[in-house]
């Protein structure tokens with residue numbers, strides 16, 4: 604296999620260790636984990652996660668189809684999304700997925716009609732907006748009443764009345780997702796309290812639920828990926844185990860994305876030019892926001908390392924930038940060993956919301972995918988050097 608920069612390199616051993624840790628941390632057979640496919644949908648990443656027996660969390664019809672094609676059990680696939688199209692709903696209903704997380708009363712009517720046309724009963728959960736502040740970046744907060752997601756708590760009673768009138772829907776549970784990259788357990792504790800209150804209210808009006816889906820959102824350590832390659836799944840599950848008042852027979856579902864795949868992926872890029880600017884040095888690399896848009900979109904920090912520098916030369920400050928014709932195409936400002944054309948940079952913790960968000964803006968080629976058990980990072984670099992020689 605010949606690889607060309609920029610490319611994504613996936614540490615499959617770390618992914619396995621992460622999946623193992625996740626499995627070991629699950630405190631009760633009532634706790635079910637669905638992997639949020641939108642974080643990373645590379646073929647072998649999905650296959651490995653499926654092999655570990657997790658379910659899938661999808662946000663589009665194509666994700667549902669991909670999950671099923673990969674071998675995920677349709678009965679462990681869930682679908683959320685504030686704007687599901689009719690075609691996407693048909694895909695979900697005809698595959699008998701575990702639950703469609705419904706985000707409005709109008710959507711209930713549409714699903715009821717489509718299910719009727721297909722002669723099916725669709726399993727539904729209400730996606731509820733709990734108005735809990737996830738205390739994360741504004742663009743990845745989803746559980747505040749000002750966000751577009753979910754049914755407001757104040758409308759749940761009316762949603763129950765409506766669904767009771769609908770012949771082709773079965774209300775199975777309630778669903779929440781408050782946001783992403785959440786490192787403090789406080790927002791999750793608040794979520795548990797909201798869920799407990801709502802469950803009591805629903806029970807008082809005669810509604811019994813099979814499951815509670817608390818969504819995803821557990822964060823990763825972008826600052827110290829080497830020290831903390833695997834998130835604290837145990838502490839995360841313990842929070843829900845302690846604070847959520849689960850009834851007998853009820854299952855609790857989790858939809859984890861970033862925490863599963865975030866640390867196993869790196870973006871590898873080559874330095875094209877060093878430009879001495881008026882106030883700083885630019886290291887211009889061959890990867891850009893087309894390969895990893897998180898810094899431009901969310902001001903995200905990714906640790907960057909020059910993996911081929913000669914550290915004897917000393918250090919300097921650099922602004923690491925991509926080649927795209929946008930001033931936001933910046934990966935970060937940092938100190939690195941003296942860096943020159945032809946050096947390789949590793950942009951870390953890029954496994955989640957990295958490659959899936961890539962585009963071919965500026966008509967650029969898509970970055971390649973390299974799995975560590977097919978080619979180690981060292982082998983990739985040796986190959987590059989051999990081609991230069």
Ligand SMILES: *Cc1c(COP(=O)(O)O)cnc(C)c1O
Nearest residue numbers: 639683783819820858859860861
């Ligand atoms: C994105 C998303 C997730 C996954 O979030 P992470 O922060 O990656 O764990 C889970 N559920 C829903 C509904 C989502 O949209």
